[in-house]
Amino acid sequence: MNFKALLCLFVLLTFYQGEAQTRAKGLDEKLQQLTDMTAKKSIIPLNLNKFKEYVKSPPRDYSFIVMFTAMAPARRCAICQHVYDEYMIVANSFRFSQAYNNKLFFGMVDFDEGSDVFQMLRLNTAPVIMHFPAKGKPKPADSMDFERAGIHAEAIAKWIQDRTDVQIRVFRPPNYSGAVAFTMLFILVAGFLYLRRNNLEFLYNKQMWAVCAVFFCFAMVSGQMWNQIRGPPFFHRTKNGPVYINGGSHGQFVLESYIVAILNGAVVVGMILMIEAAGGVKNSDPARTQAEGKRRRFQSVVGLVLVCVFFSLLLSVFRAKTQGYPYSFLFK
Amino acid sequence: MPATAVATPGNGHNKGIFHNTTGFSTLITVTVLSLAWLAGFASRLFAVIRFESIIHEFDPWFNYRSTAYMVQHGFYNFLNWFDERAWYPLGRIVGGTVYPGLMLTSGTIHWILHALNIPIHIRDICVFLAPVFSGLTAIATYLLTSELWSRGAGLFAACFIAIVPGYSSRSVAGSYDNEGIAIFALQFTYYLWLKSVKSGSVFWSICTALSYFYMVSAWGGYVFIINLIPLHVFVLLIMGRFSQRLFVSYTVFYIVGLLLSMQIPFVGFQPIRTSEHMAASGVFALLMAIGALKYLHSLNPKGQWKQLLIVGGLLAAAAVFIAVVLLTYMGVIAPWSGRFYSLWDTAYAKIHIPIIASVSEHQPTTWSSFFFDLHVLVCTFPVGLWYCIKNVNDERVFVALYALSAVYFAGVMVRLMLTLTPVVCVLSGIAFSILLDLVLREDEIPAPSVETEESKNLYDKAGKVKKRTHEAAPAADAGLGMNVRSGTLIAFMILLMLFSVHCTWATSNAYSSPSIVLASYGNDGSRRILDDFREAYGWLSQNTADDARIMSWWDYGYQIAGMGNRTTLVDNNTWNNSHIALVGKAMASNESAAYEIMTMLDVDYVLVIFGGAIGYSGDDINKFIWMVRIAEGEHPKDIHEADYFTERGEYRVDSEASKTMLNCLMYKLSYYRYDSGGSPPGYDRTRGALPGNRGFKLTYLEEAYTTEHWLVRIYRVKKPDEFNRPRLPLAKRSISTASTMSKKLPVENGQVTSKRRKGLLKNKPTVVKGKKVRLE
Structure with missing residues (x-):
């Protein structure tokens, strides 16, 4: 009896030892393979078998970040490409950073290669970035919320830091497109100037400069900078038809700002017409005939009407946006 | 105020009638300017009339406090003032971290008035300083516009700037801030600069530098001047408008201005060490190089010299540019600071500096x-710009650059509307002046030959009059005609009237609220004053120890120091982000974690602003998400922004809110014992919700004071012995003597043991279990 028990224990122990050995070996092997794969490509492509082997099966002391995506053009997932680019930046930053270790790996499952993985995890959207922690099952917070955090590499890195305590300093490959565009523009302008080097009068054309300056003012005054920074919709669609003017004074639509720019422009044009009709600044009007006078009167009236009507419109739009604004002119 | 708007065009009228003598036009000018001053002063008094003579908002309280300190202790003590009541436990060296121009200005006025035996309190000087300076700004604008165009345009511009809301927003009575005097300094520096470029005299350049010195001492916006003037010079060089006048005026201004600006302790060596100032020195070097080349050219004006000039100029520009870039890389010159960088890269602040992005005046500007x-100025100033560029000269290049850069900055940041407003007034003044001048001038056709010489000096349209003497007969018919002219006049009078009523309305309704005294209006138009802030600060100053430390969000730091005269941890001088983040972390943590931080920081009282009872939207719960963000920036391990939102990413306070949100210190301090706000009791009117966590108790803090409308709530932080010790009912607090002990020992013992057993079970259930197991 006693002997039997001892034997049992011995067998058990051997078995345990053996299993422990295979497990340890498995982990080392897996780590080795994963490191090799990462060395080749910083995001490891996974299919069902690989996914089960490296991500799901237990001997694991490393975290795995996996992106589930559908990159095939037939899937028409526009955002997948963006997320992939950002994800790639994070994976590369990690791989080439000082903090690189074999506690964290990046993988990717494409729907067309591993649709069974999608089924296994009951995923029906893409892209999804999930974190498979070294211990335990993924919690809800282990899949990244793009809506809240955004899809920028910095956001992904921050989320990874939240989940795994691995800090990744995102290193973006420098974006040369801006520099290239600038250089191209510079070369074009320089080339243009060089080609026309005998005829540079146009640079002294005050009219052109004045038009540019005035247009710049219109753009700024109508809030294009706000549009640029805040990215509002072009206009708002509601059940009762499109709305072009934002109701509040703290917001605006893109179309609205164009309308305002045009109203401003009309007032300015009207005023310039009036001034020119009245003789202009330099007053260089040699011949003054009766017909000329008629034309001037007409031009002046047109200018006056432009100024009054469009300024009233502007005031009305402003009044509609500002609660409790009491004043209006011509129109309510 | 319509009076001023009407008075200006009337100016042109009168000139026609009274034959335009110099004395008469001076009289008109003086009258209009003083009326503008008066109108500007009067329109800024709404806050004083409605409330009282009181300092507004946040920063003005610090300025007032330091002015009062300077008046009391003298200038040198002020410069060496170490304020231990701010940024506890760090303190703040005030003299080295403020622009002292504002305090010096009001201190000087105070000194002069007291020398004249006019006993006025320094607070009244502080309250009325900005309105008084608005009149000086009007005069400076008049001078600037007269240099640019004509005196008529100058009068228009002066009237515009006196009442325009874009400027009065920062200069109403009580708004005792740097901007109030800085806009005057800005306009006056520009005027003197144009004067010196025109004349090329050293005198005017020195004046420019002195005025620039005043500007540096008054406001950080001086960087705008030290970049715009070099830009002007640079553009003039590109346009081939180099002249000895330009050379003299810029070099003198640059050197003297540089030396003077470095005398301000807060500025120190920045003018030679930071990128913001490098444009000025780069242009200085370039101007020197071109001046040298020009001199060489003048030695031998023939041959290849011209090409040498161009090539040499380009080479010099490239060399200067590369030198600056290299020095920046080597670290000799500090790169652009975040605040300036965010003007170019508009997404920068949002990502990297939440404390800048959190301020509402740093948002972009809507139309x-x-x-x-x-x-009306917004759609007329392009007309002025148009004519300035069409009839360009050295000065008008300047105003065009001024307009273009300022309109860009104003588009990026609401706050910089302030720098745009003066140039808009100048250009609109020019536009209105051109038009009304032409329209009114044709009245004089029947008697053309009388007024020639004076008008030549005053308006640059004298040629027109001469011409008409020759062809007076056809001119009568070729002009615009009476009807059109009077129509135009009437229309523009209406526009100007609309402008002036708009300005009054905007100043009165939007910019005249002191924000420390709130007013609410009933349905019958009756007014109720909510004076909760001063009530709370008054309570602090009367009922707390003199060295009590008050923790609050940084917005209220200056007010606590100014009105409550107590030590604060953080204030509106947001120089130490990690300290602010620590306070944010305390507010965002649960009570026990917050208590640790508060003990660490020696906090005695916590002050929160809660607007739920009266529907005040600027309270701490609405600002709370910024506290979380700033805290997360410094403590990413402990604070996660996402924890404060619901699953669907909403920011809520009702029962759907996240657990972290419902248990954080800020939430608890806001809603503790809160039962006001209408039906149902405890309803939060600001967020329109019933708070999700109610009826809770506070362990580590106790309510010290809550103001009448629940707006300010002050809590006292308990000492460790206050919450560790179990509370004894009054009956058991008697000291037991020997006799009673012997008598009632069994009973007492029984009670004590029963209590103790309870406590044991509650506190250490595991230990008891272990004992039990072992026993069994």
Whole structure:
């Protein structure tokens, strides 16, 4: 009896030892393979078998970040490409950073290669970035919320830091497109100037400069900078038809700002017409005939009407946006 | 105020009638300017009339406090003032971290008035300083516009700037801030600069530098001047408008201005060490190089010299540019600071500096706030710009650059509307002046030959009059005609009237609220004053120890120091982000974690602003998400922004809110014992929700004071012995003597043991279990 028990224990122990050995070996092997794969490509492509082997099966002391995506053009997932680019930046930053270790790996499952993985995890959207922690099952917070955090590499890195305590300093490959565009523009302008080097009068054309300056003012005054920074919709669609003017004074639509720019422009044009009709600044009007006078009167009236009507419109739009604004002119 | 607007065009009229003598036009000028001053002063008094003579908002309280300190202790003590009541436990060296121009200005006025035996309190000087300076700004604008165009345009511009909301927003009575005097310094520096470029005299350049010195001492916006003037010089060089006048005026201004600006302790060596100032020195070097080349050219004006000039100029520009870039890389010159960088890369602040992005005046500008601040000027100033560029000369290049850069900055940041407003007034003044001048001038056709010489000096349209003497007969018919002219006049009078009523309305409704005294209006128009802030600060100053430390969000730091005269941890001088983040972390943590931080920081009282009872939207719960963000920036391990939102990413306070949100210190301090706000009791009127966590108790803090409308709530932080010790009912607090002990020992013992057993079970259930197991 006693002997039997001892034997049992011995067998058990051997078995345990053996299993422990295979497990340890498995982990080392897996780590080795994963490191090799990462060395080749910083995001490891996974299919069902690989996914089960490296991500799901237990001997694991490393975290795995996996992106589930559908990159095939037939899937028409526009955002997948963006997320992939950002994800790639994070994976590369990690791989080439000082903090690189074999506690964290990046993988990717494409729907067309591993649709069974999608089924296994009951995923029906893409892209999804999930974190498979070294211990335990993924919690809800282990899949990244793009809506809240955004899809920028910095956001992904921050989320990874939240989940795994691995800090990744995102290193973006420098974006040369801006520099290239600038250089191209510079070369074009320089080339243009060089080609026309005998005829540079146009640079002294005050009219052109004045038009540019005035247009710049219109753009700024109508809030294009706000549009640029805040990215509002072009206009708002509601059940009762499109709305072009934002109701509040703290917001605006893109179309609205164009309308305002045009109203401003009309007032300015009207005023310039009036001034020119009245003789202009330099007053260089040699011949003054009766017909000329008629034309001037007409031009002046047109200018006056432009100024009054469009300024009233502007005031009305402003009044509609500002609660409790009491004043209006011509129109309510 | 319509009076001023009407008075200006009337100016042109009168000239026609009274034959335009110099004395008469001077009289008109003086009258209009003083009326503008008066109108500007009067329109800024709404806050004083409605409330009282009181300092507004946040920063002015610090300025007032340090002015009062300077008046009391003298200038040198002020410069060496170490304020231990701010940024506890760090303190703040005030003299080295403020622009002292504002305090010096009001201190000087105070000194002069007291020397004249006019006993006025320094607070009244502080309250009325900005309105008084608005009149000086009007005069400076008049001078600037007269240099640019004509005196008529100058009068228009002066009237515009006196009442325009874009400027009065920062200069109403009580708004005792740097901007109030800085806009005057800005306009006056520009005027002197144009004067010196025109004349090329050293005198005017020195004056420019002195005025620039005043500007540096007054406001950080001086960087705008030290970049715009070099830009002007640079553009003039590109346009081939180099002249000895330009050379003299810029070099003198640069050197003297540089030396003077470095005398301000807060500025120190920045003018030679930071990128913001490098444009000025780069242009200085370039100007020197071109001056040298020009001199060489003048030695031998023939041959290849011209090409040498161009090539040499380009080479010099490239060399200067590369030198600056290299020095920046080597670290000799500090790169652009975040605040300036965010003007170019508009997404920068949002990502990297939440404390800048959190301030509402750093948001981009919508068209409606342009219109609100400038009204009719917003659609007339391009006309002035148009004519300035069409009839360009050295000065008008300047105003065009001024307009273009300022309109860009104003588009990026609401706050910089302030720098746009003066140039808009100048250009609109020019536009209105051109038009009304032409329209009114043709009245004089029947008697053309009388007024020639004076008008030549005053308006640059004298040629027109001469011409008409020759062809007076056809001119009568070729002009615009009476009807059109009077129509135009009437229309523009209406526009100007609309402008002036708009300005009054905007100043009165939007910019005249002191924000420390709130007013609410009933349905019958009756007014109720909510004076909760001063009530709370008054309570602090009367009922707390003199060295009590008050923790609050940084917005209220200056007010606590100014009105409550107590030590604060953080204030509106946001120089130490990690300290602010620590306070944010305390507010965002649960009570026990917050208590640790508060003990660490020696906090005695916590002050929160809660607007739920009266529907005040600027309270701490609405600002709370910024506290979380700033805290997360410094403590990413402990604070996660996402924890404060619901699953669906909403920011809520009702029962759907996240657990972290419902248990954080800020939430608890806001809603503790809160039962006001209408039906149902405890309803939060600001967020329109019933708070999700109610009826809770506070362990580590106790309510010290809550103001009448629940707006300010002050809590006292308990000492460790206050919450560790179990509370004894009054009956058991008697000291037991020997006799009673012997008598009632069994009973007492029984009670004590029963209590103790309870406590044991509650506190250490595991230990008891272990004992039990072992026993069994």
